Amino acid sequence: xxxxxxxxxxxxxxxxxxxLEECSYLWDLALQCGRGVIVEIGSAQGLSxxxxxxxxKMGRGVKIYAVDPFNGGGATPDPTWYDMxxxxxxxxxxxxxxxxxxAPFWQNILKFNVYDIVVPxxxxxxxxxxxxxxxxxxxxxIDGDHRFNYxxxxxxxxxxxxxxxxxxxxxxxxxxxxxxAIQEVLPKLGFSNICESPIFTARKGSG
Ligand SMILES: C[S@@+](CC[C@H](N)C(=O)[O-])C[C@H]1O[C@@H](n2cnc3c(N)ncnc32)[C@H](O)[C@@H]1O
Numbered sequence: 001x002x003x004x005x006x007x008x009x010x011x012x013x014x015x016x017x018x019x020l021e022e023c024s025y026l027w028d029l030a031l032q033c034g035r036g037v038i039v040e041i042g043s044a045q046g047l048s049x050x051x052x053x054x055x056x057k058m059g060r061g062v063k064i065y066a067v068d069p070f071n072g073g074g075a076t077p078d079p080t081w082y083d084m085x086x087x088x089x090x091x092x093x094x095x096x097x098x099x100x101x102x103a104p105f106w107q108n109i110l111k112f113n114v115y116d117i118v119v120p121x122x123x124x125x126x127x128x129x130x131x132x133x134x135x136x137x138x139x140x141x142i143d144g145d146h147r148f149n150y151x152x153x154x155x156x157x158x159x160x161x162x163x164x165x166x167x168x169x170x171x172x173x174x175x176x177x178x179x180x181a182i183q184e185v186l187p188k189l190g191f192s193n194i195c196e197s198p199i200f201t202a203r204k205g206s207g
Contacts, residue, residue, distance in 0.1 A: 003027065006054060014108050016047025017143070018171065021198045023051040029139055029167060030055030033062045036138030036163050041125045041154055042171075043068040045101075046108040048143060053114035062138065064114075067121045067128045070105060071097035075145040076124055083148045083177055090149075095124055125150070129157045137162045141169045141199075148177035155185050164205045173200035 001009075007023050018026070030038055030052040038056060043049045043066040053064050069076075078094040080086055099122050109115050121128040125144050140162055142154050151170075159168065168191060172178055182200065186193070191202040 007051065010047065010050050010054070010112060013111075014047040014050060015045050017044065018048045018051070019198070022171070023047070025198045026051040026141065026169075027055030027058075029169070030064075031059040033138045034060040036136040036166065037062050038064045038139040038141070039067065039137050039158060039161070040064060040141045040143070041067045041158065042142070042144035043105060043120070044073070046105045048141065049118055050108060050112045050114055052139075052141065053118050054112070056117060057114065061117055063135070064118050065121055065132065065135075066118055067123065067125050068105070068144070069095070069098045069124045070100065070102040070122055072101045075147065076150060081147070081149050086149060090126065095127065098122055126153050126157060132161070134161060138166045139169070140166065141171070143171035146172055146175045146177050148180045151177050151181035152185050155181060155189060159189050159204065162204045166204045168202045168204065170200045
């Protein structure tokens with residue numbers, strides 16, 4: 001089966017938030033990886049994860065770490081941490097329900113035969129980073145909590161693991177919180193923007 005046929009089948013069967021064109025882009029970039037691993041923040045039911053993993057398996061089969069609390073959907077339910085420059089870190093009391101929606105995710109991973117390279121970290125990004133084995137990252141896809149404070153935290157916590165020249169993808173980049181992070185946080189971290197479409201992409205370092 002050719003790539004488009006496989007992608008259409010995945011897209012038709014796995015509920016998710018990424019468009020077919022974005023799935024294809026994820027596949028293509030994963031296919032090119034070989035120096036480091038792929039990390040995805042925000043996996044939901046596995047649509048983007050499977051596209052990344054299929055692409056990777058067509059190439060050198062690098063691992064995909066899939067970070068999500070699998071808490072039944074939605075953002076971190078922390079009312080103190082809306083988009084208001086709230087200082088400090090989110091309140092741990094709101095980190096609840098980890099794993100309650102892990103089963104449908106893993107069924108999809110099994111169904112599309114990518115269980116051998118997908119490594120789930122069932123936790124909120126800001127806690128998952130402490131469990132992460134520090135593998136150098138070649139492709140980082142951020143699609144978790146889209147509020148500014150959380151996107152900022154994702155960037156600050158995960159980009160240090162990225163290799164020089166590695167690619168950063170940020171989904172839903174027209175959302176206010178994501179756009180603000182692109183404008184205010186990314187330049188400080190030494191990224192150069194590459195393209196806005198089909199998914200916002202930037203490269204770590206200048207080369
Ligand atoms: C827009 S959905 C992801 C869509 C997915 N990439 C797809 O292909 O359909 C956002 C996901 O981020 C997760 N999420 C929310 N807060 C998070 C956090 N702090 N860390 C990691 N994931 C988070 C949610 O559980 C949800 O599954």
